[in-house]
Amino acid sequence: MQGMMPLLIVALLVWAGVFLFILAVDRRLSHIERIVGKLSIENDSSQDKETGVQ
Amino acid sequence: MATFGKLFLGVWIALVLVATFLWLPSAVPAAAGGVFSSPDLARIIILHLPNSMVVIVAAFVSGWYALRYLTRGRDPVDDIRSKTSVALAALFCVLATVTGSVFARVEWGAYWNWDPKQICIFLLLLIYAAYFVLRAGIEDAEKRASVCAVYVLFAVVMTPMLGYVVPKYMATQSLHPKNTQFDAAYSWTLLAAGAGFIGLYAWLQNIAVRADLVRMAWEEYQCKE
Numbered sequence: 001m002q003g004m005m006p007l008l009i010v011a012l013l014v015w016a017g018v019f020l021f022i023l024a025v026d027r028r029l030s031h032i033e034r035i036v037g038k039l040s041i042e043n044d045s046s047q048d049k050e051t052g053v054q
Numbered sequence: 055m056a057t058f059g060k061l062f063l064g065v066w067i068a069l070v071l072v073a074t075f076l077w078l079p080s081a082v083p084a085a086a087g088g089v090f091s092s093p094d095l096a097r098i099i100i101l102h103l104p105n106s107m108v109v110i111v112a113a114f115v116s117g118w119y120a121l122r123y124l125t126r127g128r129d130p131v132d133d134i135r136s137k138t139s140v141a142l143a144a145l146f147c148v149l150a151t152v153t154g155s156v157f158a159r160v161e162w163g164a165y166w167n168w169d170p171k172q173i174c175i176f177l178l179l180l181i182y183a184a185y186f187v188l189r190a191g192i193e194d195a196e197k198r199a200s201v202c203a204v205y206v207l208f209a210v211v212m213t214p215m216l217g218y219v220v221p222k223y224m225a226t227q228s229l230h231p232k233n234t235q236f237d238a239a240y241s242w243t244l245l246a247a248g249a250g251f252i253g254l255y256a257w258l259q260n261i262a263v264r265a266d267l268v269r270m271a272w273e274e275y276q277c278k279e
Binding site: 003005007008011012015016019022023025026032033036037039040 | 060064067068071072074075076094097101257258261264265268271272274275
C-alpha cells in the first residue's frame with residue numbers, strides 16, 4: 001500500500017486541479033448569464049417603449 | 055447543480071481515488087492464476103471502466119435529445135443538448151482510450167495492441183469525429199440540426215455495439231479477459247467511480263448547454279442592436 005502513496009497524491013492533485021477549473025468556469029458562466037440576461041431584458045423593454053407595447 | 059452537489063461530487067471522487075489506491079487489495083498475480091501481470095497497477099481499471107460507462111450514458115442522452123429534436127417541433131435547445139452530449143461522449147471516449155492504453159502498457163507490454171476492443175474504440179472515436187466534421191460542413195442551422203440528429207441516432211446504435219457487443223460476442227481472440235469476475239471491493243469501488251463520473255458528466259453537460267444558450271442569447275441581442 002505504501003508504494004501507492006505517490007500515485008494517490010498525483011491523482012488527488014490532478015483531480016483537485018480539474019475540479020477547481022470546472023468550478024471556476026461554472027462561476028464565470030453564472031456571472032456572464034446574469035449580464036446577458038440583464039442586457040436582454042433592458043433591450044426588450046426599450047424596444048417595447050419604441051413600439052408602444054405596454 | 056447546487057453548490058452542495060458540486061462539493062459533494064468533488065469529495066466523492068477524491069474518496070474514490072483514496073479507496074482505489076489505499077483500500078483496494080492488489081489483483082491476483084498471473085503467477086497465481088490471475089490475469090494481470092502487474093497486480094498492483096491493475097487498479098487503473100477503476101479509472102478506465104467508468105469512462106466507458108459515461109460514453110454509453112452520454113451517447114444515449116444525445117440520442118434522446120436528437121429524437122426529441124426530430125419528433126417535437128425542432129427546438130434548437132434540443133439540438134444543443136444533443137451536440138454537447140456527443141462532445142462529452144467523445145471526450146470520455148478519449149479518456150477511456152488513454153487510461154486503457156496505460157493499462158495495456160502495464161499489463162500487456164505495449165500501449166496499443168490492435169486488440170478487438172481497442173480497434174472498436176478507435177472506430178467509435180472516428181464516428182464521433184465524423185459528427186463534428188458533419189456539423190462544421192452544413193451552413194444552414196436547421197438543416198444542420200436535422201442531419202446531425204439523424205447521424206446521432208446512428209452513433210447511438212454504434213456505441214454499445216462497438217463498445218460492448220462486438221468485442222464481447224464477436225471477437226474470437228482478445229487480450230481483454232472475457233467474463234471477468236471482480237471481487238466485492240473492486241465491484242463497489244467501480245460502482246462508486248461510475249456514479250462519480252456520471253455526476254461529473256451531468257455537471258459538464260449542464261455547463262456546456264448553458265454556455266451555448268448564453269452564446270445564442272448574446273447573438274440574438276447583437277442582432278436586435
